Amino acid sequence: MTAPDLRVDLGRGLILPNPVGLASGTAGYGFELRQLIDVDRLGALFTKGTTLHPRDGNPPPRVAEVRGGMLNAIGLQNPGVEHVASAYAPEFSRWGVPVVVNVAGGNVEDYLQCLDRLERAEGLAGYELNISCPNIANGLDFGRDPAAAGRLVAAARSRTGRHLMVKLSPNVTDIAAVARAVEEAGADSVSAVNTYVGMKIHRGIRAPVLPGRGTGGLSGPVIKTLALAAVAEVRRAVRIPVVGVGGIMDAGDALEFLIAGADAIQVGTATFVNPTASLEVLDGLTEIATRAGVRRLRELRGPALPAMPPAGIEPASTG
Amino acid sequence: MTAPDLRVDLGRGLILPNPVGLASGTAGYGFELRQLIDVDRLGALFTKGTTLHPRDGNPPPRVAEVRGGMLNAIGLQNPGVEHVASAYAPEFSRWGVPVVVNVAGGNVEDYLQCLDRLERAEGLAGYELNISCPNIANGLDFGRDPAAAGRLVAAARSRTGRHLMVKLSPNVTDIAAVARAVEEAGADSVSAVNTYVGMKIHRGIRAPVLPGRGTGGLSGPVIKTLALAAVAEVRRAVRIPVVGVGGIMDAGDALEFLIAGADAIQVGTATFVNPTASLEVLDGLTEIATRAGVRRLRELRGPALPAMPPAGIEPASTG
Amino acid sequence: MSGPVSDLGRARDESGEVVAVEGLDGGMVEITARLPHLAATARPGEFAQLRAWGGVDPLLRRPFSVAWTAGELCSFVLEAVGAGTRLLVGLRPGDPLQALGPLGNGFPLDPVPVRAVIVSGGLGCAPFPLLVRELRRRGCADVIVLSGAATASRLYPAARFRRGEDSVRVVETTDDGSRGRRGLVTELVADACDETAAVYACGPNPMLAAVARTLQRLARPPRRAHVSLEAPMGCGFGTCLGCALPASGGGWFLCCRQGPVREVSEVDWPGLLALPPAHVA
């Protein structure tokens, strides 16, 4: 048994040393987690969603646990792109792990200015365009409307030669349409999925636990079944690489995403439960690939896809 | 403590004796469950999705368990409207429980012909238009496109004076828009939600467990957090009654839906786990209402809504 | 929908208590629980939907054949293959066990056959102790059990098929020859059958299909032949329509109500064998 080649070529020069990344918003900008685990062994670190201006985020409470998952309503708290570019990026260049900056904005101009500032910084492996965070102004329009998503990505494409990944929202009627639109507009890869809109009700106070509209983004194992369907659908819709994320707790979960068509994966909420989760996923996947005797991880996908005819031939069936 | 009035007036003459119904597709046409539990104590029985012509349904396997829920890909197996109208409806008229026929179709004409046949039958309390079952031809178009949903409902409205409930799909970008469209088109009430599209991957065979596209409809406790958010959103969007469904296992879960804005609820997957679940929900809710000293269940919603500003004032926040 | 539909009138949801958990060779376990209603009403081949856990993971109940009844006690024979069975085999005396049953169509007993040929593959043994007793009670003098497994340790003990009915013959085969005849149990079916026989088979789908094929080719086919099948189940009582299996002549039958026991000619065997392996729990 020879060790498998774990590298994943996501395109436009972004080659991950392995397929396991830390999901945006669950690893900050890496500084905290570096003190707890060997982040440099990982395939990528996706930063907290970064905006043009610093943001304080939402009022508390911001997180609430539900069965098998958690809701968050952080509200994109971040120090703003200037700080990220000037104070953090120089650190990133010294790290072994590729750092991909997750970029969010309320309108096209915000995104572009954010990218422009980051373009002047060294040490960034690429961008993950967060068009799926429904918490700022028109933020959701991009993720929920294929045409708007395409326009945003086309504009972003014109500003950077770095790898451009687009993070898709699952809270849509047709995730494949959004994926196709961003692919056509020049995205190098897509990541799927961001959180699902959920609500926790407190029976005692007879009201939602989270403030405001009472909703938050649902993450964790409770979304895995949904995220797998989304990843498989996106996989069928586009040719560019797909990064799977949603409820991955261990290597077995990660394997399921690879089978469903993901080229790489991100570990999110699991890191909160177990800071070492991502490394354990990496070690577990390596062992699975070694045992299966595959040379490249992509081979694990193997027999799965034939069982899934292309969209349109046979409709998904429920009820 | 006086016993609370459990009746729920859903409009156009449909007054449920209490707010607890059996969800479509989880109680057949009532015949089996009547042999196991006292169905006549319940608020309503929603039949299996009924189509113009008999349907054999999908090839097996049709169900698969996932953590905290199950996927189904039944494919609307049903004996067709003629059999339901001629053989089942006469039985329904003898039952104590109001029977609402869940109607599904591939195009407007199918739905209308189905309704026309049912109109000639006695013993039906109303209809639940299933515009959210993505398994026949264009079935999903109705549930996913507000305009199409509105047209279908307007046409259906013109054919019946009976109560017309519309079952909403959660697999949409904007469930509120669909809810508003069907309200404007004349729906008397809406039920939310149908199942979520999910996928289970079998690690051994490295393929989806369900055949075809590998997806199925996710139900059970795993969807409760999402369904609550959907119900709260629909509640804010329309004035007609909202029937909440999704992951209700016990009276506490049902209470959460009432707090989120539901006027009545349906118990689905829980019946498989425990055939008596719906009756236990009813007894539990009755006890909760009695203890809380409310005269009508609607008062349980009480303090919840003030905490939820109308749509548009404050955006839902995640990330 | 074709074939007889099970009677749900006897089914009841009962809170029982485990009284014994015996480990057999090769990982099989026999669980005995106080379930007076099920014990009093279950017929051979019928099953119960069991649950022995709280919470929602596992969520659904799991179906198991009633293997034996004695007074208020019911027994089930199973093996840990997944989350639910792992929890079941870990039960201890005194633990609660929830059972909904009896469910499904059992094996037909009328008219009582002159000869009963029981074909059991591996865990397919589960419904047969009860069937053997019932056949003998009704006067079937010639009961033969063909019991096959991959290897000796996975053979269900002959004495447990008999449970005192000493006239019952148990003929064993193993794939590796470690006990009894070397080979597949299905190879014995032809010799054991004549036109007076009723065949009852339970085991993996390929084995049942081989039995069906064998019987078809017989010059003197048995007077009737039934198999007991499995399908993933949502409810177990006919409301979810989840347990469809391919019926001969097209379409599906519901394993929980038009099965699990099925006349051999009523099954679409090629269709059954074409199901993905995950279908077979």
Place this chain on the structure above:
Amino acid sequence: MSGPVSDLGRARDESGEVVAVEGLDGGMVEITARLPHLAATARPGEFAQLRAWGGVDPLLRRPFSVAWTAGELCSFVLEAVGAGTRLLVGLRPGDPLQALGPLGNGFPLDPVPVRAVIVSGGLGCAPFPLLVRELRRRGCADVIVLSGAATASRLYPAARFRRGEDSVRVVETTDDGSRGRRGLVTELVADACDETAAVYACGPNPMLAAVARTLQRLARPPRRAHVSLEAPMGCGFGTCLGCALPASGGGWFLCCRQGPVREVSEVDWPGLLALPPAHVA
């Protein structure tokens, strides 16, 4: 982000083992576990993220103050208020306990105050045994604990605050007068303070706010005053940004890294009190 940020350099994820679970009056429980790293490194007011269950329900770890350390042992004081704490109080010696820590900012000890006034409300007692020992070790001669609870059975035992430090005074109050002075513990704060004092408070938010208000009105305010706060936590180590609490001067601070211990003037008290009750676990 304002205020000092905790040092994560000492934090480690450790697999420990429960050695003792003692039930105190009124439902409080003290759990002692072998956690050598945490025991060796935790400072008063710091906390650990605990997990004592597999599976995903509960999912997240739960934060608990380190109440005591002795050799390789660490103790936590808690009560069953929800699913996680129910599982924790049900632990038995020998059970595994996973602990990530030490986390958060502890109570400042330098310069060692002449007098330490510790204000404890109910379960807010948890961080104080360790603080008392550390203050005494560092030479603080005058340590007074003002310990309040709703009723006698819910008072943390005075001897457990002291743990051998007999010079430490513990003054008790109960809302119902069933032990000690009748009234609120905050009423004693003014009298106990002088300008040499350092105040350390932990308890329900309304109590802490009352302490803050009292101190503000004092003619001779203490030289410093710190409170330990709670917030629902996602991670406990600063990456989820979930544990925000309102900071004076606007904006938020992270309870897990710019807390849980916080200078009293750095908290937006009206903002804290306006949080919905569900926020207070």
